[in-house]
Amino acid sequence: MVLGTxxxxxxxxxxxxxxxxxxxxxxxxSDPRVIKISQQLDGKIIMLQKIIYHSQSLSTAKTLYYDEQD
Structure with a gap:
């Protein structure tokens, strides 16, 4: 699911x-349409960064959890 997103x-x-x-x-x-696309692009990049960050955090948490179980 995450990979597809x-x-x-x-x-x-x-x-x-x-x-x-x-x-x-x-x-x-400086064209308003270029600026608008740039702002939309910024939003998409931020979304991608958040997904990657949360995925890495989840992966780290799983690793720590399973290491503690051993």
Missing amino acids: VSALQETIDEFRQSMYELAKKKGI
Whole structure:
């Protein structure tokens, strides 16, 4: 489940980056549409970072739990 979510999120991030890059080339980086895409991209990246962080925390917690059980 998490892997599918991460994969979909990475694909969305790539699409936002490409759209932003192409629009910025045509309209400039201060164009309101470029800024809006940039903000949306930031939100997606933050979501991805949170998922990765929580996954790593959960993995560490499981490792600690199972080590204590031995």
